[in-house]
Amino acid sequence: MSHEEYMREALKQARYAFAEEEIPIGAVVVLDKQIIARAYNQTERLRDVTAHAEMLALTAAANHLGNKYLTDCTLYVTVEPCVMCAGASAWAQIRRVVYGADELKVGFRRHGNLLHPKAELVRGVLAEECSALMQEFFVRKRK
Amino acid sequence: MSHEEYMREALKQARYAFAEEEIPIGAVVVLDKQIIARAYNQTERLRDVTAHAEMLALTAAANHLGNKYLTDCTLYVTVEPCVMCAGASAWAQIRRVVYGADELKVGFRRHGNLLHPKAELVRGVLAEECSALMQEFFVRKRK
Numbered sequence: 001m002s003h004e005e006y007m008r009e010a011l012k013q014a015r016y017a018f019a020e021e022e023i024p025i026g027a028v029v030v031l032d033k034q035i036i037a038r039a040y041n042q043t044e045r046l047r048d049v050t051a052h053a054e055m056l057a058l059t060a061a062a063n064h065l066g067n068k069y070l071t072d073c074t075l076y077v078t079v080e081p082c083v084m085c086a087g088a089s090a091w092a093q094i095r096r097v098v099y100g101a102d103e104l105k106v107g108f109r110r111h112g113n114l115l116h117p118k119a120e121l122v123r124g125v126l127a128e129e130c131s132a133l134m135q136e137f138f139v140r141k142r143k
Numbered sequence: 144m145s146h147e148e149y150m151r152e153a154l155k156q157a158r159y160a161f162a163e164e165e166i167p168i169g170a171v172v173v174l175d176k177q178i179i180a181r182a183y184n185q186t187e188r189l190r191d192v193t194a195h196a197e198m199l200a201l202t203a204a205a206n207h208l209g210n211k212y213l214t215d216c217t218l219y220v221t222v223e224p225c226v227m228c229a230g231a232s233a234w235a236q237i238r239r240v241v242y243g244a245d246e247l248k249v250g251f252r253r254h255g256n257l258l259h260p261k262a263e264l265v266r267g268v269l270a271e272e273c274s275a276l277m278q279e280f281f282v283r284k285r286k
Contacts, residue, residue: 047211048202049234050193059191068190083257084234087227091192111254114226 003076003098006030007126010076010100013040013053014133020045024133027053027077029061029070036073037061053077054085058092069093078130080107080123086114098122100130146219146241149173150269153219153243156183156196157276163188167276170196170220172204172213179216180204196220197228201235212236221273223250223266229257241265243273 006028013026017040029037039056043049054077062068074096075089081099086108089097093116102123108114115121149171156169160183172180182199186192197220205211217239218232224242229251232240236259245266251257258264 043211047209048205049211050198050202050231055193059193062191066190068186068192082230082234083254084227084230087225087230088193091225091227111226111257114254 001033003122003125006035006074006076007078007098007100007130009035009038010053010078011126011129011133013038014078014130017041017053018133018137024137025053025077025079027057027075029057030074030076031061031065031070031072036064050084052082052085054081055088058088058094062092071095074098076125078126079103079134080109082106083108083111083114089119090114090116092116094119096120096122098125100125101127101134144176146265146268149178149217149219150221150241150243150273152178152181153196153221154269154272154276156181157221157273160184160196161276161280167280168196168220168222170200170218172200173217173219174204174208174213174215179207193227195225195228197224198231201231201237205235214238217241219268221269222246222277223252225249226251226254226257232262233257233259235259237262239263239265241268243268244270244277 010026014024018024022041026040037057037060041053042051070092078100080103153169157167161167165184169183180200180203184196185194213235221243223246
């Protein structure tokens with residue numbers, strides 16, 4: 001599977017978030033070409049600011065592996081991670097982060113490289129679709 | 144109660160972590176002079192890098208209040224928060240962070256101010272005790 005195909009799975013998760021009136025961000029964690037965790041943003045439902053898609057996906061992947069280190073995994077997420085999620089991916093030793101749309105306001109990149117020092121970053125995968133979903137959400141919310 | 148007294152409660156949490164062979168960091172969240180959440184680092188037990196004392200304390204405080212925003216709360220933590228935890232405190236709109244010992248390697252301050260823009264930061268409360276507990280832990284671990 002290509003980056004695009006995994007990102008489509010993350011987008012599917014983002015649409016679940018959208019349907020539940022959560023900010024529509026989804027994530028999957030991939031190891032050896034297998035998706036080992038899927039999650040979407042649940043900050044409203046759980047009333048918990050830490051329940052971002054990436055955080056839930058990292059925790060689910062660690063539970064799946066029985067190992068808190070996700071060294072050989074790739075995190076796919078529809079929108080640029082925030083500082084919290086970038087920091088979590090570094091602790092988990094995630095070696096590759098692939099995201100869709102840039103997030104200029106609250107994305108981690110404003111603050112330098114907060115990923116694991118050995119991590120590779122891939123940006124812009126299905127960026128338009130990922131971004132369009134976010135825009136649709138905020139337009140609807142304003143109404 | 145003073146900063147020192149709340150920090151003693153955070154230190155108590157840190158000692159629980161120590162007893163369970165977790166990196167000894169503890170946190171409490173205070174609202175209107177009441178401690179509404181207490182937690183200690185559980186990354187080993189939960190096999191989850193996101194289970195830092197601060198993260199667990201923020202989630203517990205939000206559960207207690209039924210509100211993900213902790214705007215009028217103070218977070219006390221024995222050691223300078225990492226990027227992930229600083230980011231989480233910003234999302235939670237925590238307006239005051241009080242910590243004990245500086246953490247020069249993985250503390251958030253290396254990366255600028257990652258707390259909420261309106262947050263006040265108080266450093267160095269019971270710093271020596273907080274730091275001594277960490278040092279004792281790592282000395283024992285090396286043996």
